[in-house]
Amino acid sequence: SRKDKNEMFSEVRALIQSLEHPAAKALAAAYMDDTKLMDDFIVAPAAMQIHHAWISGLLEHTLQLMKLADGMLPHYPRLNRDIVLLSLFIHDLGKVEELRWDRGFEYTREGNLIGHIARGAMWLEGRAATAEESLGESLPDGFLTVMQHIVLSHHGQLEHGAAKLPSTPEAIFVSQLDNLDAHTQTALDSARPWEASATGEEAFTE
Numbered sequence: 001s002r003k004d005k006n007e008m009f010s011e012v013r014a015l016i017q018s019l020e021h022p023a024a025k026a027l028a029a030a031y032m033d034d035t036k037l038m039d040d041f042i043v044a045p046a047a048m049q050i051h052h053a054w055i056s057g058l059l060e061h062t063l064q065l066m067k068l069a070d071g072m073l074p075h076y077p078r079l080n081r082d083i084v085l086l087s088l089f090i091h092d093l094g095k096v097e098e099l100r101w102d103r104g105f106e107y108t109r110e111g112n113l114i115g116h117i118a119r120g121a122m123w124l125e126g127r128a129a130t131a132e133e134s135l136g137e138s139l140p141d142g143f144l145t146v147m148q149h150i151v152l153s154h155h156g157q158l159e160h161g162a163a164k165l166p167s168t169p170e171a172i173f174v175s176q177l178d179n180l181d182a183h184t185q186t187a188l189d190s191a192r193p194w195e196a197s198a199t200g201e202e203a204f205t206e
Contacts, residue, residue, distance in 0.1 A: 001056035002194070005042050008056070008063050015066045015085055023139045024082035026131035027147070031090060040096040045105055058095055062088065064181050069173075076173070083170045087150040091174065094119035117163060120151040150174050 001008070016028045031037060046057040065088045073081050094116030100108050110119065128144045149171055155162035156175040166175040190205050 001060045003056070003060060005056045005059060008059050009038075009042050012059070012063050012066065012089065015070060016089060019082045019086060021082050021140075022135060023131065023143055024086050026135045027127060027139070027143075028086055028089065029134065030127040030130040031093065037093070037096065041093060043101070044096045045099060045101055046092065046095065055101060058092060061181060061185075062092065065091075065177055068177055068181065072177075076169075079169055079173055083146060083150070084173060087147055087154075087170065087174050088177070090120060090124075090147075091151055091154045091178065092116060092120070094123065115161070117152060117155065117161060121148045121163075124148050124151065146170070154178050 013032070016032060019025050019028055041062075042059050043055055044058040045055060046061040066085055069084050069088055073079055073084060097108060097119055098111035098114075098116040100106055114122075124144060124147055128139055132138055146168060149164060149168065150166075152163040153166040153171050154175050156166060156179055158165065162175075166172045
């Protein structure tokens with residue numbers, strides 16, 4: 001990334017600390033307190049080659065989404081801010097097991113056989129149990145299911161890898177925002193790369 005990874009992670013942490021409901025805070029802490037997971041999150045790419053396919057690309061993509069959402073949510077006061085920000089934080093975390101980046105970018109066995117969407121939804125079960133233990137009580141009824149639904153549906157369309165179609169206002173918002181950032185970044189990298197092409201005069205990209 002062209003951006004400082006430590007500064008980006010500090011911004012993510014600040015947004016996580018702005019969550020209000022105790023259950024959301026506890027669930028976020030179940031991820032944030034996992035040092036190995038966060039160390040991987042800070043350096044992992046977001047993809048093999050499509051968007052944010054560079055070291056710390058996952059962190060950059062996640063922060064961008066959280067900042068976009070934070071700016072847009074006041075215009076949609078009926079959306080649950082805690083659920084949106086927390087789901088954006090975790091929606092792609094499974095990519096730390098889906099991809100490897102130590103000798104070029106490639107899919108792991110986990111990535112080929114399970115994938116980050118399923119892994120993210122599966123992780124939520126264990127993290128929810130950790131959150132409940134720290135809270136000393138159960139999470140609110142439906143909270144875990146709503147969060148899992150967003151992770152499972154954030155790719156928007158079944159043909160794009162979603163396990164379910166987005167079916168709550170928060171899930172639709174997250175999916176659309178994720179799509180916006182991914183496609184905009186892809187278009188910028190294609191049409192306006194940081195490094196000018198060798199020829200540099202084409203009116204259209206390939």
